[in-house]
Amino acid sequence: MTRAPDGGVADLLIALPRDGDPMRRRLAAELREAIRAGRLRTGVRLPASRVLAAQLGVSRGVVTDAYEQLSAEGWLAARRGAGTVVAAGPATPPTTEPPPPGRAVRADFTPTTPDVSLFPRRLWARAVAHATASAPDAELDYGEPHGACVLREALADHLGRTRGTVAAPGAIVVCAGYHQAIALLCTVLAARGATCIAFEEPSLQGQWDTAERSGLEPVAVPVDADGLRVDALALTRADAVVVTPSHQFPTGVVMAPERRHALLAWARAGGRLVVEDDYEAEFRYDRRATGALQGLDRAHVAYVGTTAKTLAPALRLGWIVAPDEIAPALGAAKEAADHGSPTLDQLALAHLMETGELDRHLRRVRRTYAERRDRLVAALAAAVPEGRVEGAAAGVHLVLALPAPLDRGRLATAAAAHGVAVTMVDALRRTPGAAPSSRLVLGYGRIATAGVEAAVAALARALRAARA
Numbered sequence: 001m002t003r004a005p006d007g008g009v010a011d012l013l014i015a016l017p018r019d020g021d022p023m024r025r026r027l028a029a030e031l032r033e034a035i036r037a038g039r040l041r042t043g044v045r046l047p048a049s050r051v052l053a054a055q056l057g058v059s060r061g062v063v064t065d066a067y068e069q070l071s072a073e074g075w076l077a078a079r080r081g082a083g084t085v086v087a088a089g090p091a092t093p094p095t096t097e098p099p100p101p102g103r104a105v106r107a108d109f110t111p112t113t114p115d116v117s118l119f120p121r122r123l124w125a126r127a128v129a130h131a132t133a134s135a136p137d138a139e140l141d142y143g144e145p146h147g148a149c150v151l152r153e154a155l156a157d158h159l160g161r162t163r164g165t166v167a168a169p170g171a172i173v174v175c176a177g178y179h180q181a182i183a184l185l186c187t188v189l190a191a192r193g194a195t196c197i198a199f200e201e202p203s204l205q206g207q208w209d210t211a212e213r214s215g216l217e218p219v220a221v222p223v224d225a226d227g228l229r230v231d232a233l234a235l236t237r238a239d240a241v242v243v244t245p246s247h248q249f250p251t252g253v254v255m256a257p258e259r260r261h262a263l264l265a266w267a268r269a270g271g272r273l274v275v276e277d278d279y280e281a282e283f284r285y286d287r288r289a290t291g292a293l294q295g296l297d298r299a300h301v302a303y304v305g306t307t308a309k310t311l312a313p314a315l316r317l318g319w320i321v322a323p324d325e326i327a328p329a330l331g332a333a334k335e336a337a338d339h340g341s342p343t344l345d346q347l348a349l350a351h352l353m354e355t356g357e358l359d360r361h362l363r364r365v366r367r368t369y370a371e372r373r374d375r376l377v378a379a380l381a382a383a384v385p386e387g388r389v390e391g392a393a394a395g396v397h398l399v400l401a402l403p404a405p406l407d408r409g410r411l412a413t414a415a416a417a418h419g420v421a422v423t424m425v426d427a428l429r430r431t432p433g434a435a436p437s438s439r440l441v442l443g444y445g446r447i448a449t450a451g452v453e454a455a456v457a458a459l460a461r462a463l464r465a466a467r468a
Contacts, residue, residue, distance in 0.1 A: 156172060186211050310358070383456045
């Protein structure tokens with residue numbers, strides 16, 4: 001074995017065929033075939049001749065001769081400080097064609113993503129380092145599948161303080177983001193005999209597919225200026241409903257108090273479950289934060305939150321504050337799914353919560369998004385004066401309502417031509433037959449603050465082209 005540049009050991013899995021050819025020729029043929037087949041990719045470092053000779057039980061001259069032969073043919077190359085590396089690619093072309101080049105997106109108004117450049121890399125690195133250095137040995141073993149105790153305790157305190165939830169750590173299940181939270185909840189609901197689950201219309205589309213895979217029938221319930229229409233929900237066969245009461249996605253409306261109480265009354269009357277997706281509760285600008293539904297009825301509300309918007313989607317950390325009745329089943333479902341989320345990341349997040357670093361980070365990010373939102377609203381008023389901004393009091397997206405409907409196909413073509421990524425509210429509807437929409441969902445997580453005006457100018461050009 002040979003030492004790699006990072007101090008590791010470089011091995012080579014290769015077997016020499018037993019035939020009459022000289023050993024050096026057999027070795028060269030095997031290496032050549034490994035490169036042709038793609039098992040040895042361009043840039044891979046091969047063991048030193050002395051090491052490979054010892055591994056194969058041959059003389060060093062055999063390996064040296066084989067390397068020299070393949071170097072002369074162009075398969076290998078000797079690089080100072082890097083040893084012998086593969087210089088040629090596989091002979092067979094890739095099986096899939098690369099996608100055709102498209103026009104670069106210069107104004108990305110995707111509404112479902114935050115500004116990942118705001119992720120506090122050094123802060124997170126310090127938190128992970130602290131977790132690694134201070135974690136007891138027991139924490140490095142297979143832990144509690146429903147989450148590290150220290151994180152569940154920190155979440156119970158943090159959410160109770162900032163969102164008004166009421167939960168004991170034992171009722172919290174840590175999961176891999178929002179979609180796993182919905183999958184776990186749907187699995188448990190189906191196992192308990194539920195057959196139908198309701199979603200807001202419009203809403204995030206991926207969750208519908210998750211429900212169907214769990215054996216539940218998804219149904220749509222309309223949203224108006226006061227949030228989910230509970231009267232329409234009552235006409236369905238739903239055993240549960242998923243809502244975004246603090247900042248409805250995508251319309252941005254806040255569920256009115258009377259609707260909240262009516263929704264909880266619906267849940268209590270039939271022993272049903274309300275799943276509260278509190279996805280952007282940390283970012284409010286023009287009004288005080290609205291407390292979580294879960295704080296009003298912990299027996300009928302399952303509260304779901306994640307770090308996707310507060311830190312970064314890549315962390316894949318989320319949680320369910322579950323009613324006591326289903327918390328054990330959710331923990332069992334999590335164990336069956338993946339035996340638990342990464343413990344060190346959970347400890348790092350708990351450290352940020354306990355030290356107040358997460359709160360300080362959120363204040364910084366909130367100021368950045370507030371400034372960006374203000375510039376976006378002003379730029380839209382100047383460049384698209386006929387439009388009306390809605391749902392801008394919170395989150396990292398808003399809705400631009402235009403006076404006349406737009407053809408989705410024409411807008412898509414014009415937006416692509418002008419390097420704009422934009423979503424229509426219609427694209428987030430599941431049920432056909434709805435009247436054509438004139439509303440756009442504009443996310444500003446991927447728009448740099450300094451580039452807001454340029455992005456809006458590109459959007460305005462795309463809108464003019466779509467109408468032409």
